[in-house]
Amino acid sequence: MGLRVGLVGVGPVGDMIIRVLKERKFPIVGEIIVMATNERIEVLGGERFHVRKIRADLFKELDLVFFAGKEGAQGASVQWGKIAVDNGCIVIDNGGDFRMHPDHPLVIPEVNMDAVTKETRHICNPNCSTIQMVVALAPLHRAARLHRIVVSTYQAVSGHGGSAMKELLKESQQVIDSESPQYDSKIFTHPIAFDCIPHIDKFLTNGYTKEEMKMINETRKILNEPNLLINPTTVRVPVLVGHSESINAEFAGDMDAVKASTILSDMNQSPGVVVIDGLTKDAEGITVRKDPLERQYPVTRDLNSNEYKDAVLVGRIRNDTTRKNAIDLWCVSDNLRKGAATNAVQIAESMLQRGLL
Ligand SMILES: NC(=O)c1ccc[n+]([C@@H]2O[C@H](COP(=O)([O-])OP(=O)(O)OC[C@H]3O[C@@H](n4cnc5c(N)ncnc54)[C@H](OP(=O)(O)O)[C@@H]3O)[C@@H](O)[C@H]2O)c1
Structure with a gap:
């Protein structure tokens, strides 16, 4: 059994998320759906991916999406985070836009995993430092x-x-x-x-x-x-x-x-x-x-x-x-691994272990 996994953003953090998912053998069904602002082919984690231009219907096919896009009003989480959740995804978000929002847990699995409950849909990864x-x-x-x-x-x-x-x-x-x-x-x-x-x-x-x-x-x-x-x-x-x-x-x-x-x-x-x-x-x-x-x-x-x-x-x-x-x-x-990608993947692993995913 595995999850249908997506990734938004293909900068150094997105690249590292792909690497860490592979290294840790995160259970994935099918291919990871990778999205960014523009369509193209990119090598991520040493593998070629078809990067799709982000759009709402892609989230319908997914259980879990890692966000590693730019922050701010034009950024990925502000523009697409809620759309992903409304289409049935759990979001694990590397950006800073929602970290201090009371409805979004801000999680380091070794420290406060209990902040994630079965109602949680959009989890924030803290800042690397x-x-x-x-x-x-x-x-x-x-x-x-x-x-x-x-x-x-x-x-x-x-x-x-x-x-x-x-x-x-x-x-x-x-x-x-x-x-x-x-x-x-x-x-x-x-x-x-x-x-x-x-x-x-x-x-x-x-x-x-x-x-x-x-x-x-x-x-x-x-x-x-x-x-x-x-x-x-x-x-x-x-x-x-x-x-x-x-x-x-x-x-x-x-x-x-x-x-x-x-x-x-x-x-x-x-x-x-x-x-x-x-x-x-x-x-x-x-x-x-x-x-x-x-x-x-x-x-x-x-x-x-x-x-x-x-x-x-x-x-x-x-x-x-x-x-x-x-x-x-x-x-x-x-900063790219424990400060971003590894922490995000560890959140997903802990959610799986706790039956929250
Ligand atoms: N770097 C770190 O050490 C670190 C640590 C912790 C957290 N973070 C956070 O992690 C996130 C990613 O960091 P990064 O350094 O990998 O970023 P980056 O190099 O700036 O790459 C950003 C990626 O996001 C995509 N993107 C931007 N706006 C988008 C939108 N509206 N919709 C869809 N995709 C969008 C871009 O797409 P295109 O390529 O098509 O332009 C690009 O692939 C940022 O929020 C950052 O603050 C970074």
């Missing part, structure tokens, strides 16, 4: 209740779509060739080659960007903690794929680096997290650091391995020496 932060912090929150988060992100250009990846490569080559980068200001406000830009999405009147407000509002919604204090700075860096985050987290209850390391190293308590921090277990099974001077930590390159590609990698776990019950950590995850 929110997903990895919440996967890393939710187990600690369950143990000692988060009070405040200060986070700085180092976000890959693929978070802005396929055009931004080409832009980074083009500009980098220009710099290598001793030319000044001819940058496209519609993609980034400054050249991104060999530089960092503390500006992701639009600025708001409070001085934060929309990306930063997403991290605040989405985290509060997923953890069901409307008053949680969160102070983000989001930065675009010249990396193709893989976001990194430096996180300072303060807790209401007891928390320190050893306790955090023990919890995060336990896959039952911390599903989806892998600690890369030079830690080991002693004879009694307690998490200890063999050599305090020999630290390990994850980098985005680690995401290329099969073992780590869908994980949230955590390292640099240490006490914040300026505050009680506060720790610092570094976390790395693939």
Whole structure:
């Protein structure tokens, strides 16, 4: 038995959804119906697909549709999300248009799968930078209740779509060739080659960007903690794929680096997290650091391995020496996989397991 599956949008996220569905052997009947604004042939996940121009009757043939289209009024979810649902589909939506709507659950399967019920038809995938932060912090929150988060992100250009990846490569080559980068200001406000830009999405009147407000509002919604204090700075860096985050987290209850390391190293308590921090277990099974001077930590390159590609990698776990019950950590995850496609497919898998699909 399988489901009739569709995909809207064939940028890097759509491409990755096809790959992840195949890798995880998601039960599909027939061929995946792929839609975008224009009809054409595209290679997605290494396979040729007939991309159809999106239209309402295509949704009638489907049980489940992954949306990976552009956001906003002309975007895929606003224009087609309700039509898909009205035609009998369950929608899992990567875009940001409905994430904060009270009728749409915003879901990370390891954290709040119970938000999806048998009435749910349109589920939202959180923003990539929110997903990895919440996967890393939710187990600690369950143990000692988060009070405040200060986070700085180092976000890959693929978070802005396929055009931004080409832009980074083009500009980098220009710099290598001793030319000044001819940058496209519609993609980034400054050249991104060999530089960092503390500006992701639009600025708001409070001085934060929309990306930063997403991290605040989405985290509060997923953890069901409307008053949680969160102070983000989001930065675009010249990396193709893989976001990194430096996180300072303060807790209401007891928390320190050893306790955090023990919890995060336990896959039952911390599903989806892998600690890369030079830690080991002693004879009694307690998490200890063999050599305090020999630290390990994850980098985005680690995401290329099969073992780590869908994980949230955590390292640099240490006490914040300026505050009680506060720790610092570094976390790395693939924005196209766990930050988008893998999370979306995991939602569908969990719905199947729970008889919701
Ligand atoms: N990239 C990431 O790391 C990341 C992470 C989490 C979430 N997201 C979200 O995931 C979505 C996809 O991201 P992406 O980076 O893959 O995007 P992208 O490269 O900009 O690709 C967007 C795709 O959506 C299609 N599309 C746009 N408007 C449409 C409409 N009205 N109807 C049907 N199709 C439409 C486009 O069709 P054409 O090709 O025909 O123009 C294109 O194939 C975005 O909402 C993004 O915010 C991205």
